[in-house]
Amino acid sequence: MTLSKTFNALSDPTRQGILELLKKKDMTAGEIGKHFNITLPSLSHHLNILKTADLISGLRQGQTIVYSLNLSVFEEVSKSLIKFFKK
Amino acid sequence: MTLSKTFNALSDPTRQGILELLKKKDMTAGEIGKHFNITLPSLSHHLNILKTADLISGLRQGQTIVYSLNLSVFEEVSKSLIKFFKK
């Protein structure tokens, strides 16, 4: 995953909001959706971008899909950013 | 400046390249342009986005405009990012 892709995934307010929510706890798509004024298909689109950037994972549990942060990737991205800014 | 705006400014490979160059030394638009296969107007567009995001400054010195990193803003953004990822 390139740094550009990651920055792009992070550059949308809705996606940032999704990540902020998932920092607190894992949530289903429906639960996440209640926090934004967009339709579920639009939300699904954002979830897919975050998944493609490897920032989150979705795990089906019965009828719902539970989303969670990929903490290790988060850590890695954080390090890349610090490196980018500090060097 | 919002974090979204900053991420957006950072999400383009050309703009990342410009920042990498300016980390080394201040440069004029023309000097920067030599490192990329885009026209000067396109480059100017990217410089403007970085300026709007407050990541760089341009100072006219006679016939040329010398661009430099806004180091304090860079520092600040770096801290915001760390906070975003760590909390």
Add this chain to the structure above:
DNA sequence: TAGATATTTAGATAACTGTCTAAATATTAT
């Protein structure tokens, strides 16, 4: 097997973005 619930996929559309060429502006030198 139906029906209900949760989520995604498909397809359309308006807005945004990166790029270009041509023209404009600013400065310097003759």
Add this chain to the structure above:
DNA sequence: ATAATATTTAGACAGTTATCTAAATATCTA
């Protein structure tokens, strides 16, 4: 003043993106 150099601004265009509605898929329950 005129010409040359450096950079930006204006306007157009193709590709991408965020959004929507409608339909499809997956799971659970009766």
